[in-house]
Amino acid sequence: MKDLGYPERTIELAKIAGYLHDIGNCVNRTDHAHSGAIIAYNILKDMGMDVKERTEIMMAIGNHDENTGTAISDISAALILADKSDVHRDRVSNTNLSTFDIHDRVNYAVTDAELKLDAKERKITLNLNIDTKLCPVLDYFEIFMDRTMMSKYAAKYLKIWFELVINGTKLL
């Protein structure tokens, strides 16, 4: 957001939304975006944040899940792009490969992930390296297609182009 020239306070609100966005998982994974939005709103209210700002953060958190949300503001679009690009081996806490589900397998197979913005060209690229001995690229799309399309729409909201490159091949 800094590179795209957003004001410092907007960037700060996006950071707070990013920090708090998954807080709803303390209630339940299902509908965590909605429960989290309300929890974050109340925390920020108790901390004395201005109503307009805490509503902005509530809306961003409440719209970050690909099943129910979409980019509805600049900070929500930034949150979506950051969250949906967070795919990497480091995310897998299960160390027993024989018990991996498809999510574990795909995340574990991603050995490198980089989200790079070219502010001048208004283009953002998610560059992934997938170890295809562990997981075919198709498995990535099986579970991340919705997230990919959500990222594409979020980028469009910010008037930037979203590209996905896997193992050196431009797929989107």
Ligand SMILES: [Fe+2]
């Ligand atoms: Fe989430």
